[in-house]
Amino acid sequence: MEAIVSLAIGVLTGAGVWLLLRPRTFQVIIGLSLLSYAVNLFIFSTGGLRTGAAPVLLSGRFGDLAQHSDPLPQALVLTAIVIGFATTALFLVVLLAARGFSGSDHVNGREPKR
Amino acid sequence: MTTWLDHLIIAPIIIPLFAALIMMLIGEQRRPLKAALGLFSALSLVAISVALLVVASIEAEGPGTARVYRLGDWPAIFAIVLVLDRLAALMVFLSSLLGFAALLFSLARWHRAGTHFHPLLQLQLMGLNGAFLTGDIFNLFVFFEVMLAASYGLALHGSGIARVKAGLHYIAINLVTSFLILIGASVIYGIAGTLNMADLAIHMGSVSPGQRSLLEVGLAVLGIAFLVKAAIWPLGFWLPYTYAAASAPCAAVISLLSKVGIYAILRLWLLVFGADAMESSGFGSIWLLFGGLATVLFGSIAIMATQSLSRLAGASIFISSGTLLAAISTGEVGVTGGALYYLCTSVLAIAALYLLIELIERGRVLGADVLAVTREAYGEGEPDEYLDEEEEVGIAIPATMAILGLSFAGCALLLAGLPPLSGFLGKFAILSPLLSGENSLSPASWGLLGALTVSGIATVIATSRAGVEAFWASPPETVPQVNLVEIAPIFLLLGLCIAITVMAGPTMQYMEATAQYLHSPMEYARGVFPTPAKAAGGG
Numbered sequence: 001m002e003a004i005v006s007l008a009i010g011v012l013t014g015a016g017v018w019l020l021l022r023p024r025t026f027q028v029i030i031g032l033s034l035l036s037y038a039v040n041l042f043i044f045s046t047g048g049l050r051t052g053a054a055p056v057l058l059s060g061r062f063g064d065l066a067q068h069s070d071p072l073p074q075a076l077v078l079t080a081i082v083i084g085f086a087t088t089a090l091f092l093v094v095l096l097a098a099r100g101f102s103g104s105d106h107v108n109g110r111e112p113k114r
Numbered sequence: 115m116t117t118w119l120d121h122l123i124i125a126p127i128i129i130p131l132f133a134a135l136i137m138m139l140i141g142e143q144r145r146p147l148k149a150a151l152g153l154f155s156a157l158s159l160v161a162i163s164v165a166l167l168v169v170a171s172i173e174a175e176g177p178g179t180a181r182v183y184r185l186g187d188w189p190a191i192f193a194i195v196l197v198l199d200r201l202a203a204l205m206v207f208l209s210s211l212l213g214f215a216a217l218l219f220s221l222a223r224w225h226r227a228g229t230h231f232h233p234l235l236q237l238q239l240m241g242l243n244g245a246f247l248t249g250d251i252f253n254l255f256v257f258f259e260v261m262l263a264a265s266y267g268l269a270l271h272g273s274g275i276a277r278v279k280a281g282l283h284y285i286a287i288n289l290v291t292s293f294l295i296l297i298g299a300s301v302i303y304g305i306a307g308t309l310n311m312a313d314l315a316i317h318m319g320s321v322s323p324g325q326r327s328l329l330e331v332g333l334a335v336l337g338i339a340f341l342v343k344a345a346i347w348p349l350g351f352w353l354p355y356t357y358a359a360a361s362a363p364c365a366a367v368i369s370l371l372s373k374v375g376i377y378a379i380l381r382l383w384l385l386v387f388g389a390d391a392m393e394s395s396g397f398g399s400i401w402l403l404f405g406g407l408a409t410v411l412f413g414s415i416a417i418m419a420t421q422s423l424s425r426l427a428g429a430s431i432f433i434s435s436g437t438l439l440a441a442i443s444t445g446e447v448g449v450t451g452g453a454l455y456y457l458c459t460s461v462l463a464i465a466a467l468y469l470l471i472e473l474i475e476r477g478r479v480l481g482a483d484v485l486a487v488t489r490e491a492y493g494e495g496e497p498d499e500y501l502d503e504e505e506e507v508g509i510a511i512p513a514t515m516a517i518l519g520l521s522f523a524g525c526a527l528l529l530a531g532l533p534p535l536s537g538f539l540g541k542f543a544i545l546s547p548l549l550s551g552e553n554s555l556s557p558a559s560w561g562l563l564g565a566l567t568v569s570g571i572a573t574v575i576a577t578s579r580a581g582v583e584a585f586w587a588s589p590p591e592t593v594p595q596v597n598l599v600e601i602a603p604i605f606l607l608l609g610l611c612i613a614i615t616v617m618a619g620p621t622m623q624y625m626e627a628t629a630q631y632l633h634s635p636m637e638y639a640r641g642v643f644p645t646p647a648k649a650a651g652g653g
Contacts, residue, residue: 028286035293039297042300043296047304087285087292098282101279107283
């Protein structure tokens with residue numbers, strides 16, 4: 001499972017970084033979204049990967065990280081998702097404003113000379 | 115946890131939050147009401163931050179050192195803590211003062227240039243104060259985001275193509291930086307099992323060798339994110355044109371954001387990589403030193419090459435950031451004290467300069483100081499159509515050009531570090547302990563001495579050239595009309611610089627005590643966890 005998760009994070013990050021370096025604003029925002037998925041998965045995986053563990057507590061037993069999954073990374077990833085979503089939405093607005101002002105979707109606001 | 119003094123610690127976050135909420139409910143029409151509310155909030159923030167300064171300096175002499183505010187009164191190991199020490203109090207004071215100055219300045223005209231200026235400014239102050247007060251790495255990220263989200267709005271305030279274009283790059287870079295903070299924070303949690311800064315400092319010494327390098331990687335990723343904010347070379351190319359595009363009062367507040375990066379480095383680096391961190395101690399100091407020196411040199415070249423006043427201010431942010439990073443990297447108590455004094459001076463002077471530039475350029479042809487050949491490349495010259503000249507309010511001041519010229523000279527002296535003002539004292543306070551210590555002949559000390567000298571000369575040349583151009587060679591065709599509320603904040607900021615020059619003794623004492631405290635991380639940890647043995651076991 002470790003291999004699958006780390007592959008997923010790696011592929012998402014690679015695709016995100018590549019898109020981030022592209023000259024069109026739409027590609028940049030998709031790249032940022034992919035990067036945020038990768039980062040969210042990464043935060044999630046720092047709690048340790050495990051299948052079939054109880055989310056918080058098992059009935060009749062004391063809580064121990066050996067039996068249930070670590071809830072803190074899940075709380076962190078929730079916060080990160082919300083903040084990432086909000087800032088990406090904000091970026092989308094600025095992107096549209098730039099498109100409206102300059103009439104071009106190039107990140108520098110003008111088409112490169114050929 | 116019951117006295118009003120304890121609850122004062124959270125006030126710098128709560129007050130602007132509620133002020134912003136009320137302003138949002140008031141709506142866009144009733145601007146005078148919002149301005150009054152904003153002034154009330156900003157003034158009370160200044161008053162509270164002065165009180166916090168006093169509280170912090172009294173507490174530091176007692177046994178408790180740092181004052182801790184535990185949200186929800188949970189034990190510190192579970193609670194999200196706010197920590198008030200001398201450094202936090204100092205930074206909260208600076209941000210409150212800058213917020214007040216910018217708000218006052220904007221009342222003459224800029225707050226009418228777009229929607230939601232007042233709530234954005236309040237949220238900006240909330241984010242800044244929160245970032246300075248928090249004692250938790252993830253909370254630092256959250257307050258960074260609050261601060262950045264507000265700064266996106268402020269950087270775009272007044273709209274126009276130059277601002278939107280600069281804002282697009284600014285937001286993209288900061289979003290990626292936020293991902294770096296998240297990656298760093300989660301690696302740290304994965305290894306150390308804590309995000310509390312004090313707890314992390316306690317655990318640093320006992321991390322197993324196999325995991326130590328991974329923890330260092332996490333902290334390094336976190337550090338890179340802070341260095342992007344501090345605009346270290348080569349990660350700071352976004353800074354000059356974003357700040358130059360922002361409107362004057364917004365640029366004055368946003369200019370503090372680069373010092374938030376410096377603050378985070380100062381706080382975390384000294385806390386985590388102190389002497390108690392065993393083989394990790396001093397990790398990355400060589401990178402900070404060379405990065406800082408490169409930033410100073412890049413800033414010196416940039417300040418000489420620049421042709422517009424607002425880019426001159428941006429280049430001087432490079433110089434002050436680089437100087438601070440290089441000074442912090444030496445890891446000596448005396449140098450850190452000097453660096454803190456220098457930080458205060460440069461924050462105040464750069465903010466005053468951003469406000470001043472708008473007044474100087476008001477009477478001039480747009481882009482008059484940019485050579486005709488390169489004007490196109492700068493992409494400036496966008497008139498602010500949202501501002502109506504007739505709508506001026508307040509009292510115009512006499513002898514405008516003389517006052518503006520004197521203020522500009524004051525800013526130039528402060529930034530170049532020439533006597534008699536506090537810029538000189540700041541640089542002297544950095545260099546004096548560096549050259550008189552036992553390792554006074556180390557290459558690092560001489561490198562810093564050289565960089566400070568070169569940057570000082572470059573700043574003198576650039577500011578005198580800009581001043582001659584602005585006031586003598588091509589004086590404005592019409593004398594700009596300047597209101598009292600616009601010049602008053604500049605006088606306030608420069609007056610404070612003069613005050614810390616005159617009161618250099620007590621101010622330096624405060625800074626040295628702050629530095630002493632910053633260099634003893636276990637003091638900080640003891641402040642957060644009154645019983646360290648229990649805290650270490652509970653991690």
